[in-house]
Amino acid sequence: MFTLLAKDGEARRGRLRLAHGVVETPCFMPVGTTAAVKALTPADLREAQTQIVLSNTYHLWLRPGLSAIEAAGGLHRFMSWDGPILTDSGGFQVFSLESRRTLDDDGVTFSSHLDGSKHRFTPEGVVDFQQRIGSDVAMVLDVCVKLPATREQLEEAVRLTTTWASRSAEAPQRDQTALFAIVQGGLDSGLRERSARELVELDFPGYAIGGLSVGETREEMYAAARHTADLLPAEKPRYLMGVGTVRDLIAAIDAGIDIFDSVYPTRCGRNGRAMTHNGELNIFNAAFVNDQTPLDAACDCSTCTGYSRAYLAHCFRSKEMLGPRLLSYHNVYFLNAMMRDARAAIESRTWVIFRGRAWSES
Amino acid sequence: MFTLLAKDGEARRGRLRLAHGVVETPCFMPVGTTAAVKALTPADLREAQTQIVLSNTYHLWLRPGLSAIEAAGGLHRFMSWDGPILTDSGGFQVFSLESRRTLDDDGVTFSSHLDGSKHRFTPEGVVDFQQRIGSDVAMVLDVCVKLPATREQLEEAVRLTTTWASRSAEAPQRDQTALFAIVQGGLDSGLRERSARELVELDFPGYAIGGLSVGETREEMYAAARHTADLLPAEKPRYLMGVGTVRDLIAAIDAGIDIFDSVYPTRCGRNGRAMTHNGELNIFNAAFVNDQTPLDAACDCSTCTGYSRAYLAHCFRSKEMLGPRLLSYHNVYFLNAMMRDARAAIESRTWVIFRGRAWSES
Numbered sequence: 001m002f003t004l005l006a007k008d009g010e011a012r013r014g015r016l017r018l019a020h021g022v023v024e025t026p027c028f029m030p031v032g033t034t035a036a037v038k039a040l041t042p043a044d045l046r047e048a049q050t051q052i053v054l055s056n057t058y059h060l061w062l063r064p065g066l067s068a069i070e071a072a073g074g075l076h077r078f079m080s081w082d083g084p085i086l087t088d089s090g091g092f093q094v095f096s097l098e099s100r101r102t103l104d105d106d107g108v109t110f111s112s113h114l115d116g117s118k119h120r121f122t123p124e125g126v127v128d129f130q131q132r133i134g135s136d137v138a139m140v141l142d143v144c145v146k147l148p149a150t151r152e153q154l155e156e157a158v159r160l161t162t163t164w165a166s167r168s169a170e171a172p173q174r175d176q177t178a179l180f181a182i183v184q185g186g187l188d189s190g191l192r193e194r195s196a197r198e199l200v201e202l203d204f205p206g207y208a209i210g211g212l213s214v215g216e217t218r219e220e221m222y223a224a225a226r227h228t229a230d231l232l233p234a235e236k237p238r239y240l241m242g243v244g245t246v247r248d249l250i251a252a253i254d255a256g257i258d259i260f261d262s263v264y265p266t267r268c269g270r271n272g273r274a275m276t277h278n279g280e281l282n283i284f285n286a287a288f289v290n291d292q293t294p295l296d297a298a299c300d301c302s303t304c305t306g307y308s309r310a311y312l313a314h315c316f317r318s319k320e321m322l323g324p325r326l327l328s329y330h331n332v333y334f335l336n337a338m339m340r341d342a343r344a345a346i347e348s349r350t351w352v353i354f355r356g357r358a359w360s361e362s
Numbered sequence: 363m364f365t366l367l368a369k370d371g372e373a374r375r376g377r378l379r380l381a382h383g384v385v386e387t388p389c390f391m392p393v394g395t396t397a398a399v400k401a402l403t404p405a406d407l408r409e410a411q412t413q414i415v416l417s418n419t420y421h422l423w424l425r426p427g428l429s430a431i432e433a434a435g436g437l438h439r440f441m442s443w444d445g446p447i448l449t450d451s452g453g454f455q456v457f458s459l460e461s462r463r464t465l466d467d468d469g470v471t472f473s474s475h476l477d478g479s480k481h482r483f484t485p486e487g488v489v490d491f492q493q494r495i496g497s498d499v500a501m502v503l504d505v506c507v508k509l510p511a512t513r514e515q516l517e518e519a520v521r522l523t524t525t526w527a528s529r530s531a532e533a534p535q536r537d538q539t540a541l542f543a544i545v546q547g548g549l550d551s552g553l554r555e556r557s558a559r560e561l562v563e564l565d566f567p568g569y570a571i572g573g574l575s576v577g578e579t580r581e582e583m584y585a586a587a588r589h590t591a592d593l594l595p596a597e598k599p600r601y602l603m604g605v606g607t608v609r610d611l612i613a614a615i616d617a618g619i620d621i622f623d624s625v626y627p628t629r630c631g632r633n634g635r636a637m638t639h640n641g642e643l644n645i646f647n648a649a650f651v652n653d654q655t656p657l658d659a660a661c662d663c664s665t666c667t668g669y670s671r672a673y674l675a676h677c678f679r680s681k682e683m684l685g686p687r688l689l690s691y692h693n694v695y696f697l698n699a700m701m702r703d704a705r706a707a708i709e710s711r712t713w714v715i716f717r718g719r720a721w722s723e724s
Contacts, residue, residue, distance in 0.1 A: 034682060038684070041687075043668075068652060068672060078670075080673070289426070290433055292433060310426070311434070314426045314430070320396060321400060326403070
């Protein structure tokens with residue numbers, strides 16, 4: 001399923017074959033939590049060179065629900081995206097919706113953020129849900145812990161995550177859905193090692209590094225991600241969850257990680273923040289009101305070739321939803337283009353030069 | 363500038379040559395009040411077969427302002443739309459922002475709805491503004507009156523509108539900008555006749571019917587529009603301002619009117635209301651949650667070919683801005699397609715059949 005095509009230092013250039021298509025890695029996944037990438041159509045995503053999108057089990061489970069997605073013929077047809085889809089398991093919501101859930105050895109019960117109704121998530125149920133909706137990559141139900149956390153909390157999260165991963169691996173599988181496990185352990189290198197070792201023994205087709213970007217410093221995150229990546233089998237894809245800034249992505253590729261997701265580019269875009277080859281900019285900055293240049297002169301996306309900063313600033317100031325749409329599009333395009341360039345750099349063994357330039361520009 | 367190609371009853375098939383392109387009539391203009399058609403890019407508008415968009419002098423004057431638009435090289439370049447643009451004069455805001463303006467014989471002073479600053483609009487100033495930003499069609503400053511109104515109010519509005527139209531006609535003209543006058547007079551047929559006669563004497567290249575859709579019943583509007591259209595020269599284009607429902611558009615084409623604008627399709631689209639060949643529907647209707655059919659099975663737009671009602675309902679319920687975007691697109695496409703079909707019906711002298719079908723479907 002995964003082929004490692006080239007390496008430059010620890011940076012990897014790979015190819016992941018999934019039921020709905022091939023994903024060239026390193027790769028960034030835009031996030032469509034509720035079966036929609038905010039403001040963007042599947043046609044936009046394709047045009048912006050998106051290879052795979054992420055959606056979320058917890059959110060889809062609550063709305064529109066399994067039967068609605070099955071009635072549509074699966075998630076791909078429901079949202080009109082025919083490329084690969086990875087779905088997260090709901091394990092992140094164990095962290096992000098801490099006040100709305102109770103955890104036990106057998107699973108998690110969520111009280112819906114929409115209407116308070118109770119929903120029971122078990123390892124098997126979550127795998128079954130993701131298979132039924134047709135995910136290309138399903139994630140096991142895990143326990144994501146807010147940082148800082150005690151050793152006991154992290155140890156318990158690792159224990160449950162392994163137990164649940166084992167149950168997930170034993171659940172019925174479908175060819176079209178590859179099941180990835182998620183390494184936990186917080187910033188504790190011993191626990192990361194334990195978690196990785198236990199999950200690697202279960203022989204999943206891919207591994208995610210979870211439990212980061214949840215309260216720790218950037219340096220702590222880099223160190224934990226690099227340490228964990230080293231613990232994972234070279235021949236399998238590695239996915240760092242929830243990372244989407246230029247600096248973080250470059251650091252993670254440099255640590256040998258292949259796949260990433262984050263709401264960062266679309267959330268920034270909606271709020272007027274653009275990622276550029278000269279760092280990030282806030283379109284509400286007064287200087288842009290009369291700036292006839294594009295967002296990013298080095299970008300060839302339709303936002304940058306079609307509109308000036310002055311026009312985009314006008315749209316945001318006028319609360320025209322075209323503003324959020326055009327900046328979201330640019331940011332997704334920008335990260336996809338950066339990944340394409342990263343792949344080329346690794347292939348040509350110029351990764352160190354690329355990394356240095358990307359860092360200096362960010 | 364305007365060629366009458368065919369007639370069927372009073373319905374007219376025409377061609378309007380403007381600085382930025384040809385407009386085949388009957389024609390509907392989507393509204394981009396602040397230099398942006400809500401949720402839609404110029405590429406979307408083209409794809410949806412839009413020929414000309416409308417923008418608004420009052421709003422552009424306040425934000426981004428003349429110097430910003432001039433710095434961009436004009437309104438077309440500012441908003442990245444290279445087709446024709448018609449700009450309204452601010453006369454409608456005499457009605458819609460009644461509490462924020464004072465009127466005198468020489469013009470109108472608005473207190474900005476954005477920051478309270480004072481802005482003086484005169485007939486000459488408004489023409490100059492529209493010429494400088496590069497409008498293909500500029501509208502004269504007029505006095506639009508809320509209905510019901512007294513005979514005295516209407517008479518005064520007609521008097522000022524004629525005076526200002528005369529001053530506008532005497533102002534310096536530019537080849538690229540055609541100046542249209544606006545007939546007022548409310549529901550008073552005598553005043554409509556006076557207004558039309560006085561403005562026709564001034565020999566403008568086109569005429570609008572203003573002061574309707576401002577509080578009167580639909581039947582009163584139809585009667586006044588038809589009566590006024592009859593008063594206008596056959597060889598010049600006729601524009602009914604602020605009309606955008608299927609029934610109203612069909613009635614107005616039937617009365618011999620050529621051009622229309624309304625926020626209706628985009629406002630409806632943002633709020634979950636879709637125009638279809640089976641009448642309008644509200645996507646929040648519970649029945650659509652599990653409806654796998656397209657919005658309008660008889661529509662070939664990318665919203666109808668790409669998404670189910672169930673998905674669109676999901677987007678609206680999830681507050682995904684993709685919902686407003688996809689419905690706005692469909693509604694604009696729908697009206698443009700209806701206009702294209704109306705043109706074909708007039709050419710083939712099947713207008714009565716077309717009119718009957720459109721009415722029965724609406």
